[in-house]
Amino acid sequence: xxxxxxxYAKTHEWVYLAEEGGTQVATxxxxxxxVEALTDLVxxxxxxxxxxxxxxxxxxEIESVKAVSDLYSPLTGExxxxxEELREALEKLGEDPYDAGWIVKIKVSDQTGxxxxxxxxxxxxLCEEEQA
Amino acid sequence: MRNTRDTQLLFELSKAGRRAVELPACxxxxxxxxxLIPARxxxxxxxxxxxxxxxxxxRHYANLSTLNMSVDTHFYPLGSCTMKYNPKRNExxxxxxxxxxxxxxxxxxxLQGLLALLYGLQEMLSEIAGLDAVSLQPAAGAxxxxxxxxxxxxYFREQGERRTKxxxxxxxxxxxxxxxxxxxxxxxxxxxxxxxxxxxxxxxxKLDDQVAVFMITNPNTLGLFDPxxxxxxxxxxxxxxxxxxDGANMNAILGVTRPGDFGTDMMHYNPHKTFSxxxxxxxxxxxxxxxxxxxxxxLPSPTIVKKGNGADACYQxxxxxxxxxxxxxxFFGNTGVLVRAYCYIMTHGPDGLRRVAENAVLNANYLxxxxxxxxxxxxxxxxxxxxxxTALTLKQQRGVTAMDVVKRLxxxxxxxxxxxxxxxxxxxxxxxxxxxxxxxxxxAFAETxxxxxxxxxxxxxxxxxxxxxxxxDEVAAARKPVLRWREAEQPSQVEG
Numbered sequence: 072x073x074x075x076x077x078x079y080a081k082t083h084e085w086v087y088l089a090e091e092g093g094t095q096v097a098t099x100x101x102x103x104x105x106v107e108a109l110t111d112l113v114x115x116x117x118x119x120x121x122x123x124x125x126x127x128x129x130x131x132e133i134e135s136v137k138a139v140s141d142l143y144s145p146l147t148g149e150x151x152x153x154x155e156e157l158r159e160a161l162e163k164l165g166e167d168p169y170d171a172g173w174i175v176k177i178k179v180s181d182q183t184g185x186x187x188x189x190x191x192x193x194x195x196x197l198c199e200e201e202q203a
Numbered sequence: 204m205r206n207t208r209d210t211q212l213l214f215e216l217s218k219a220g221r222r223a224v225e226l227p228a229c230x231x232x233x234x235x236x237x238x239l240i241p242a243r244x245x246x247x248x249x250x251x252x253x254x255x256x257x258x259x260x261x262r263h264y265a266n267l268s269t270l271n272m273s274v275d276t277h278f279y280p281l282g283s284c285t286m287k288y289n290p291k292r293n294e295x296x297x298x299x300x301x302x303x304x305x306x307x308x309x310x311x312x313x314l315q316g317l318l319a320l321l322y323g324l325q326e327m328l329s330e331i332a333g334l335d336a337v338s339l340q341p342a343a344g345a346x347x348x349x350x351x352x353x354x355x356x357x358y359f360r361e362q363g364e365r366r367t368k369x370x371x372x373x374x375x376x377x378x379x380x381x382x383x384x385x386x387x388x389x390x391x392x393x394x395x396x397x398x399x400x401x402x403x404x405x406x407x408x409k410l411d412d413q414v415a416v417f418m419i420t421n422p423n424t425l426g427l428f429d430p431x432x433x434x435x436x437x438x439x440x441x442x443x444x445x446x447x448x449d450g451a452n453m454n455a456i457l458g459v460t461r462p463g464d465f466g467t468d469m470m471h472y473n474p475h476k477t478f479s480x481x482x483x484x485x486x487x488x489x490x491x492x493x494x495x496x497x498x499x500x501x502l503p504s505p506t507i508v509k510k511g512n513g514a515d516a517c518y519q520x521x522x523x524x525x526x527x528x529x530x531x532x533x534f535f536g537n538t539g540v541l542v543r544a545y546c547y548i549m550t551h552g553p554d555g556l557r558r559v560a561e562n563a564v565l566n567a568n569y570l571x572x573x574x575x576x577x578x579x580x581x582x583x584x585x586x587x588x589x590x591x592x593t594a595l596t597l598k599q600q601r602g603v604t605a606m607d608v609v610k611r612l613x614x615x616x617x618x619x620x621x622x623x624x625x626x627x628x629x630x631x632x633x634x635x636x637x638x639x640x641x642x643x644x645x646x647a648f649a650e651t652x653x654x655x656x657x658x659x660x661x662x663x664x665x666x667x668x669x670x671x672x673x674x675x676d677e678v679a680a681a682r683k684p685v686l687r688w689r690e691a692e693q694p695s696q697v698e699g
Contacts, residue, residue, distance in 0.1 A: 111677060111678045112678070113677070113678055113681035113682055114681065114682070134681075136625075136677040136678065137623040138623065138626055139377075143532070163681075202599075
């Protein structure tokens with residue numbers, strides 16, 4: 072996926088929105104900036120398929136040699152897919168954060184949280200501010 | 204000088220038939236083991252235990268012990284841990300036969316000396332906290348947090364309230380939200396302001412009637428005393444909540460202010476930090492808690508009470524505590540470290556303890572001033588007992604990280620400071636010199652850091668260069684840990 076065309080949460084998750092069979096499905100991952108800031112990853116706690124999530128709520132955890140961080144759901148809906156391959160291959164998050172490194176797919180139930188997401192330019196600016 | 208042969212694994216040093224002891228012939232009748240234990244439970248071969256002589260064993264462990272850093276051998280500015288010198292006098296006193304030879308099942312009447320000492324410690328900890336009652340049972344700081352939250356839960360239960368949330372600032376020790384979670388509460392994070400204090404607006408927004416406890420560390424993990432702590436306590440109390448003080452940083456305020464005076468309802472101490480008990484290998488820590496009179500009925504059972512006065516005084520374990528949360532630790536807690544804390548407090552007295560805090564703060568501020576030109580301190584220019592510097596500029600300009608800098612310090616004979624904590628500071632290096640270091644040590648440390656920040660990045664990425672192990676592969680250790688030694692997996696030749 073082209074990072075320029077994705078939406079981003081303040082908490083560094085990226086979102087790719089697509090229509091699948093008449094419903095809106097969001098693919099969610101974490102940005103290259105976030106992976107870089109987390110440093111060496113050691114563990115990823117993924118949710119169950121079928122779980123409902125609310126925008127802004129934690130749906131999993133990611134642990135690096137530095138710290139444990141929450142993964143926040145950018146939107147509200149139901150988890151319809153989880154990238155099981157990441158469990159054994161966390162390095163994919165760093166090598167290919169916007170494709171092979173996707174984390175979950177959410178069937179979006181309403182538009183809550185959508186207005187909080189930013190485009191690539193706004194997200195880049197946020198990263199620059201955080202870096203300063 | 205280094206003996207790498209005797210520090211191989213005991214399994215590698217093993218030779219069949221070697222023994223460190225020779226037992227006399229058995230003079231009691233022997234029964235065949237198969238008559239005593241069902242055959243299906245018996246092992247079919249001998250246990251593969253290493254076989255060595257006593258000198259081999261002693262050399263193995265004595266040599267391993269020299270590969271470590273400790274407060275006895277090195278400056279140890281590990282932020283948040285208060286690695287002050289542990290006076291040898293306290294070790295001697297804690298090892299007196301009247302203390303170490305007691306049995307915890309002896310009747311109270313025959314334990315009066317130890318009970319008097321522990322009662323005295325309860326009283327002193329209560330006075331230093333400015334709170335009414337103390338339990339010495341918790342076995343560590345985090346255990347103290349959990350115990351105090353259980354006390355709070357019992358209190359709210361009796362009030363007929365079901366509160367579900369615990370608030371912690373984003374700069375809190377990770378143990379705070381972990382304790383909240385262990386105790387069945389939801390941990391909610393409160394943001395800090397850019398100045399490093401609790402964000403009062405964010406607190407007000409998150410504060411509701413579901414909040415049981417606000418857990419605050421003051422001075423906080425940035426080494427700053429929160430000037431709004433009284434206001435925070437008032438806000439929380441107005442909504443019926445309680446204030447918990449994480450006492451990890453008591454070294455900065457001993458005898459200067461008391462948590463009870465700034466609105467704390469309950470707190471723990473880390474005697475192994477504040478009162479110079481040894482950390483780690485020197486014995487376990489302890490996490491005594493102090494609470495207000497309102498919470499006293501819920502403290503763990505038993506507490507130590509004094510009956511009578513003067514020559515008639517006697518000390519007892521009081522189990523008659525119907526509203527207590529019960530026991531959280533066997534016997535009297537980790538007595539050894541409590542005895543050391545008692546000796547430390549008695550040695551210093553009230554004025555001495557205040558001087559401890561003043562000198563800890565003075566040392567930290569002196570070192571902050573020396574280091575700031577090398578590594579900026581975002582929440583400077585002043586601090587309490589510790590400060591958090593950042594290697595962010597160094598990383599941006601030369602690709603050198605906080606980890607690189609502190610690993611290199613090991614080569615120069617300094618224990619590395621805490622890094623990457625608190626999370627609110629990027630590339631954090633958290634330095635706590637404590638009051639027991641001389642100006643010369645602080646100057647030498649600052650001078651070493653000045654040299655290090657100018658070294659080539661390649662040297663720093665590879666550091667430490669002089670330690671027996673350089674950089675362990677932390678990712679592999681976490682994801683693919685090798686938990687047991689197996690002969691087949693070992694190379695046939697061991698280096699060294």
